[in-house]
Amino acid sequence: MTAITLVKGDITRQSADAIVNAANSSLLGGGGVDGAIHRRGGPAILEECRALRASRYGKGLRTGRAVATTAGELDARWVIHTVGPRFSPQEDRSELLASCYxxxxxxxxxxxxxxxxxPAVSAGIYGWPIDDAARIAVETVxxxxxxxxxxxxxxxDERAYEAFAAQLP
Known part of the structure; x- marks a missing residue:
């Protein structure tokens, strides 16, 4: 069985086999977690993302999908890029968020x-309410x-940590 642990902090400072990036579909960096991973990981990550765009993902990575690159200078072997859905009060996109995990x-x-x-995929600039994002993440894993x-x-932050902690027994 997979152990689930929680850490409050900066994902780019973690030591793991793989660090998941809440990427945008372009795979070319952006804000939030995506920008932080690209900045700390260095140019090797962007170089591999550009190669992916030039080959299999010419139109970008679809929402809910995932692809790996090197982790560059991060303390990991790989970065797994996944594109989370933007939250919509009019449309249930929960399945797309679960698919990211x-x-x-x-x-x-x-x-x-x-x-x-x-990270808490889609719970930052994509606007997913943190309690629901935590529920979907933990249930899916x-x-x-x-x-x-x-x-x-x-x-x-503390708010996100508490939301995820509430999902664990």
């Missing part, structure tokens, strides 16, 4: 990663068959 774990399994650090031994949710 399932797809990231599938990619982690393909890579042989045993420890994976996740628990329900997903994976060889990953530890999923670490790295949460930027």
């Amino acid at each position: 399932r797809e990231s774990l599938r990619v982690a399994d393909e890579l042989g990663a045993r420890t994976v650090a996740f 628990r329900a997903t068959e994976t060889a990953v031994e530890e999923v670490r949710f790295v949460l930027f």
Whole structure:
């Protein structure tokens, strides 16, 4: 069974086999977690993202999907980029958010990663309410068959940490 741990802090400072990036579909960096990972990880990550765009992902990575690159200068072997959905009060996009976690774990399994650090996907600039984002994240990780031994949710502030802690027994 996969252990779920919580850490309050900066995901770019984590040591893990794979760090998940809440990427935008362009894969070319952006704000929030995405920008921080690209800045701290250095140019090797962007270089591999550009190669992915030039080959398989010419129109960008679709929402709910995941793909891996090098981790560059991060203390990890890989960065798994996943594109979370923007929150919409008019349309239930919960399945797309759950898919981010399932797809990231599938990619982690393909890579042989045993420890994976996740941010709260879509809970930042994409506006997903943190309590619901935490519920979807934890339920999906628990329900997903994976060889990953530890999923670490790295949460930027106390509010996010408390929302995720409320999902754990």
